[in-house]
Amino acid sequence: MANHDTLFSAPIGKLGDWTFDERVAEVFPDMIQRSVPGYSNIISMIGMLAERFVQPDSRVYDLGCSLGAATLSMRRNIKVTGCEIIAVDNSPAMVERCRRHIDAFRADTPVSIIEADILDIELNNASMVVLNFTLQFLQPDDRQRLLNQVYQGMRPGAALVLSEKFSFEDNNVGELLYSMHHDFKRANGYSELEISQKRSMLENVMLTDSVEVHKARLKHAGFEHAEVWFQCFNFGSLVAVKAGEAK
Numbered sequence: 001m002a003n004h005d006t007l008f009s010a011p012i013g014k015l016g017d018w019t020f021d022e023r024v025a026e027v028f029p030d031m032i033q034r035s036v037p038g039y040s041n042i043i044s045m046i047g048m049l050a051e052r053f054v055q056p057d058s059r060v061y062d063l064g065c066s067l068g069a070a071t072l073s074m075r076r077n078i079k080v081t082g083c084e085i086i087a088v089d090n091s092p093a094m095v096e097r098c099r100r101h102i103d104a105f106r107a108d109t110p111v112s113i114i115e116a117d118i119l120d121i122e123l124n125n126a127s128m129v130v131l132n133f134t135l136q137f138l139q140p141d142d143r144q145r146l147l148n149q150v151y152q153g154m155r156p157g158a159a160l161v162l163s164e165k166f167s168f169e170d171n172n173v174g175e176l177l178y179s180m181h182h183d184f185k186r187a188n189g190y191s192e193l194e195i196s197q198k199r200s201m202l203e204n205v206m207l208t209d210s211v212e213v214h215k216a217r218l219k220h221a222g223f224e225h226a227e228v229w230f231q232c233f234n235f236g237s238l239v240a241v242k243a244g245e246a247k
């Protein structure tokens with residue numbers, strides 16, 4: 001049973017900026033499940049995408065892996081040989097728990113867990129890359145550079161899965177979906193205080209983009225094909241494919 005997230009249930013005197021520290025890592029499975037509508041569907045479907053896209057003798061990257069949920073889902077579904085999964089996160093608390101988590105399951109595909117900034121990782125020979133709710137935590141100025149690096153490190157026919165909290169160009173729709181997300185959190189047992197304290201901690205750290213901005217960035221990076229494949233309220237996921245024949 002995952003530890004229950006009560007981190008923000010009591011009033012906090014001085015709300016600092018959000019970090020992925022020990023306390024967050026400890027309750028993370030419960031927190032993300034109760035905070036991100038569709039999270040477990042996305043994790044399962046990343047496994048299905050891995051079955052389709054991962055090529056023999058290639059690399060698979062999970063960038064901002066947290067506790068390794070997407071890595072485990074991909075590893076369970078990779079049917080080809082000679083692959084390696086590289087899971088990267090810059091939070092020591094996440095990386096330490098991720099190592100334990102991955103070691104608890106057996107599988108043929110090896111996993112390397114690296115504690116690093118994803119901007120410093122040189123990708124190569126990738127047939128699949130996952131950014132599952134990670135890009136939103138990079139400085140907006142760094143986002144294009146990262147996507148360029150991802151595209152450059154991919155083989156023809158490779159896929160990027162980019163999941164994010166979205167903002168919307170239409171204010172009416174934006175407010176509706178934002179408020180549906182608020183309802184979703186309430187329905188999952190979070191109080192008004194918990195919701196508002198977390199929201200103000202995330203305010204300076206998690207700057208969201210619209211689907212249009214994501215698509216423009218992906219196109220600029222070189223991706224010939226990109227589309228939203230999942231959305232629930234203001235959370236969703238795009239798949240972007242590099243043109244060419246998979247070998």
Ligand SMILES: C[S@@+](CC[C@H](N)C(=O)[O-])C[C@H]1O[C@@H](n2cnc3c(N)ncnc32)[C@H](O)[C@@H]1O
Nearest residue numbers: 020064065066069089090091117118132133137
């Ligand atoms: C919302 S969580 C990702 C959830 C995870 N991908 C999953 O599917 O369960 C965001 C993660 O990105 C990591 N992160 C944020 N910025 C990073 C960076 N520049 N380099 C590496 N990891 C980063 C955080 O430490 C955190 O673990």
Ligand SMILES: O=C(O)C(=O)C[C@]1(C(=O)O)C=C[C@@H](O)C=C1
Nearest residue numbers: 031032035036133165198199202
């Ligand atoms: O927007 C919110 O309220 C969230 O809780 C979102 C979000 C995310 O999208 O990564 C933020 C931090 C936690 O890691 C879990 C969920």
